[in-house]
Amino acid sequence: MPPPRRLVVWCPDWPVVAAVLAAGLDPVAPAAVFVANRVLACSQTARDNGVRRGMRRREAQGRCPDLAVCEHDPARDARLFEPVVAAVESLAPGVEVVRPGLVAVPAKGPAGYFGSEVDAAERVVDEVAARADAECQVGVADGLFAAILAARRGVVVEPGGGPGFLAPMRIDEIDYPGVDRGELVDLLRRLGIRTLGDFAALPASDVATRFGRDALVAHRAASGREERPPERRALPPDLVVSESLDPPVERVDAAAFVAKALAERLHVRLGELGLACTRLGISARTEHGEELHRMWRCAEPLTPSGTADRVRWQLDGWLSGRRGAQRPTAGVELLSLHPDEVVGAGALQLDLVNSATGEADARAGRAFVRVQGMLGPDAVLVGVLGGGRDLRDRVRLVPWGDERVPTLDPERPWPGRIPAPSPAVLPDSPWPAAVLDADEQPVRITDRHRLTAAPVRVVVSGGRSRTVRGWAGPWPVEERWWSESAALAPRLVTRVQVVLEAEGEVGEVALLLVHEDGRWWVQGAYR
Template identity: 40%
Template sequence: MVVWCPDWPVVATAAFHRLPVDERIAVTDKGLVFACSAAARADGVRRGLRLREAQARSPRLRDFALDTVQVARAFEPFIAALEEMSPNVQVVQAGSCAVRARGPRRFYGGEHAAALAFLERFAELGVTDARVGVADGLFAADQAARLPGVDLIRIVPEGSSPEFLAPLPLQLLQEEELSLLLWRLGIRTLGEFAALPAADVRARFGEPGARAHARAAGVDPRLVVPRVPPQLRESVIGFEPPLERIDQITFSIRAAAERFVAELTHARLVCTELVVEIGTERGESRERSWLHPRWFSAADVVDRVRWQLQGGSAIESALSAPVTRVRLIAETVDDSAAHETGLWGSGSEERVHHGLSRVQSIVGHEGVLTAAVGGGRSPRERQVLVPWGDRVETRAGRAVSGREGTVPWPGSLPPPLPTTVFELRRPVLLVAARGESVEVDERGELNGEPVRFSETGASQGLRAIEAWAGPWPVVERWWDARASRRLQRVQVVDADGSAWLLALDDGQWWAEARYD
């Protein structure tokens, strides 16, 4: 039995942003539509479309980037509810899960009664259009749940999975190369593919082709593999009556924070990412994720709660009503063995972490900043100062880490990047062979080859240029006449062997950085 929630990425994203599901919403991944709402599909938006084409078809479309963690977290209550009704639940993907039909069929008195009970439970949680498919195999049951129609429950009789799958298209196998090759061979449906001899399919397409052939024939050998429910490590502190003062709240949660950390320590775990959720008597709820360079101690947990209550430029504004509860969630944990003190004591890096964290607890979250590389087109723009322990935020507002990479910046400087970036760019002089200043015309071409260069901007002390490259145009905010900016970049190497990054801005050459 497969329980499927249609358009789950859209449902989860709309709930997170507090939007109605009937709006025109698209969830995008890498510039393509990953999922869309029914209203967006009515305008012609389809999965796989480029975002601009989708916006052209539906001008009122609201697009959001796919957040797999957020989508999976929103589905967790539904998985837990299904596990209460039937054990051994397998999560196929966010929005879809499978159970073995034998147990629910015996308990509820039939497959239809069990499916109806599942749908009623999902409706209580807010999803009224969930569907259930029952078949001999996991693939056939999944297709039965997803097949369009008015029936929310579709049961394929036992032994009839091959006939049910036969007229369906090959694309449902989600094997792009195999489907394309079979299409060229004149095979259009799963039934035509299943009619091929299994031995010939294995010899021609290998083990992946044999598995796809088994699914198409309705003899999917895969079994339901139940998940291991994650142990939620959290602590909830309630206040009755609600507290208004920050010092009262931080004092009240100190013992709970110590127990929270002690439980993790007992399980030989440390918390490296903490989620703090604060609720008020008005029903407001503020949630924020905090990172730590090493791991959270009880004092660190109390500090994060205090900083979140105080608010700031990089944190959500302070709450405007008395606090009724504080919830601490260990979002990311790690084995404590990886964070043990060395045999000969702590290293210099650990002492730096400890010292900076201690100073931060005294002066506040934004009192200790660390330099990081962010997004931007010039080396100066890519210098970002962030609070100690936080992720780097680019100028576009998106968090950047080693796993996510950086957002694209057309016109940005390619590697290798200069090692010395001037805090204030310096005026310089770049002249051609006849002594005139080098300029760039409207077509992006130099009026003369650069031959001499002065880093002071004065005509005295000109040095010969051994090599140069460019120019490369940088155009920013071309759509705004007041804020638009156009630069021309050039790289030069002077007679001393020093390489410079120069920029022509409004008729004046500037030195932005130097390659040491």
């Protein structure tokens, strides 16, 4: 029995479209969105200049010097995609957001109402262009995976023609945004499997034994079947979790904070029943009685953080949208989550490395959320290592649950950066210090970045004095020498490493000293 027919609406390069729209850039300018220093999506103009998905930032900018670099922001993508979803929903009920830029609806209803699947697709394209001012492509096929690929090509695949439609396509089609199967694609290529048809021809038992569960899901999709087997569980009546908001909230950050707690409650209940959610309904009621509802479909069973992310994106789309059909006229007073489709919890499997710590990590995450609930989001911070020459520039603290994006690109070369190992102690603010020579005179830095004398003694704030046993440097770093902006003022610092003599029970200590604006500071200590 073939999978149910799906009508999929795809907005090409949506992360780039949303980033360009939010930044007010020229729509035809070359632009790309980056994640972990690699291209996630790029505009057609950038592709014409040689930029490709997965390319490193330096290579992409080398091929297209005028490339506009944008950071990935899922909340921005979802917020700006909401008018497109509303336009599709006005023609076809049962809209499921697969991800920002891609929505799916059952094809039977629109096809019957408008006369045919082709007519329904044409109406959806016109409606999205008129109501959301966005370009889209529509595809219809048996099953979600085949319909997604049909939408990329703007075609309608005849019923039962899914396997033949998929067979000649390249094997890398199973690795698409939102589903990372890059390692599987690379392995299949090395084994000589080049097309989806070659992959589908393998016995399912051999795929499961050799490659694992995710490969089996991809194998079902390549064969023209549903990615998940049709084993759906009856929904218990008490799975809906709701929270009344008093006073009603109109700010996304306040509503999203409630969403985190709701996501935790939902997943605790699902865990008790041995279930995992694969399709999530998000509902909200405003102070004026407006009812808002949206369905999110997921390629994999949702985790608590994945649920919270989707709720936050959806609230951002509702509360930050334009006045009218997309934006409510009052604050949200009731927020509800309800699973629309669940599978057995065995579908959410941990690998051998994480299986021992997965439950502990989940408990720790719930504890962090509770602390944030009592003390605020900034009460639990996580360090994110990035790039930079200064030690303090390389670490960014972000609230637990937020996207862990470094401030500076860690892949970029940073000449003058302190080499490994890094200091074990980094004070909240640098300690003032005095560096003295053999005559007890201050050691200074000349115009040629040389020391006026060898360091003999270091006096740290508080009067602690230690004899220098050895030292290395100086290493000057001149940053932003080209800038005339007050916000990005030029900076000249000189670093010196000193090893201090052991005294009493205190062993040998090494310090990282920084000379800036005529003064010495202790930036870090090695132990």
